[in-house]
Structure formats: C-alpha cells, structure tokens
Amino acid sequence: FSEWYINPEADVLVLAGDICTARCINTLKEKLEQIKIPVIYILGNHECYGGDFYETPRLIAQMCKEVGVTLLNPGWKIINDVVFIGATLWTPLTDPIGIAYFSSWSDKQCIKGMSVQRWQEAHLREINFIEQALKLDQFRGMRRVVITHHLPLMQSVPERFKTDNS
Secondary structure (H helix, E strand, O other): OOOOOOOOOOOOOOEEOOOHHHHHHHHHHHHOOOOOEEEEEEOHHHHHOEEEEEHHHHHHHHHHHHHOOOOOOOOEEEEOOOEEEOOOOOOOOOOHHHHHHOOOOHEEEEEEOHHHHHHHHHHHHHHHHHHHHHHHHOOOOEEEEEEEEEOHHHHHHHHOOOOOOO
C-alpha cells in the first residue's frame, strides 16, 4: 500500500473498491485502524482476487466490523443526514458479447467460484437492492449518494474500451 492522505476535516472517506486483494486483508486492516473519520467501503472485483467469490466478502465484512468501517455489500448508512447506498454492482452480462468477454476476463481466472451465473445473480441482487433503497420512505427528503464499483450499464463504457479484454 502506498501512503494515503486523508483530510482529517473530511466528513467521510469512501473507498469504492479495488483497494486490496484477498491476500492483503490484514494489511488493509492495519491501514483502516489508523483512520479517524467514518469510512464507507464498497468491494471491487479485485478484493476477491486470490480468494473465493463468497468467502472473501465474508472475511472482509468481519475485518470491517472489527475496525468500525461500514461495508456496503450491498447496504446503506446515514452520515450527517446523507444516505449512502452502495454495492459492487457487478457489470451486467446481459448480451452475448458480454458473456463471451467474460471467458477472457481476469476475474474468471483470479476469483475462485466465479461464473457467469454467479456474476449475473450478484448484479441482479445488487441493482434490486439499490432501486429499492432509493424508494424507501425513511429516506424521503434526504440527500442520497449511490456508490458502486462497476459502471451501472455497459453503455457507460467509452467506445475505445469496449473491445479491450484486459
């Protein structure tokens, strides 16, 4: 890990994924223990690299609990009258091109238990969570911030990257 500068006057620190891999959770824990402001953490796909699609998020959730970090996987948290709603939001693989690309993505090789079906299930579960959270009456009139790691739509990917399989 490189050195992090965190403004001590900030209201919250948002970590939107790809902060570590499954092999460096303890190092991340040491870093997070030093932070004195509220931290919201969204998992990225790289957190599972070298680990299991289901087990790694559980290990990170336990670590976050131990150090007082809010993990939104998916979830929501109110800080200073602002609702933070978050999830990894795995990119939808809804067309044959996306499914074909999946077989060459490093995620398939680097995350134990990863499959198109599990990826799609995670995407649908998380998009449904976000949509429902945005409709909750308890948040009416409050500012809401949605945090995701992956882009919400394949149409969000710039054209120059649509053929990049790396």
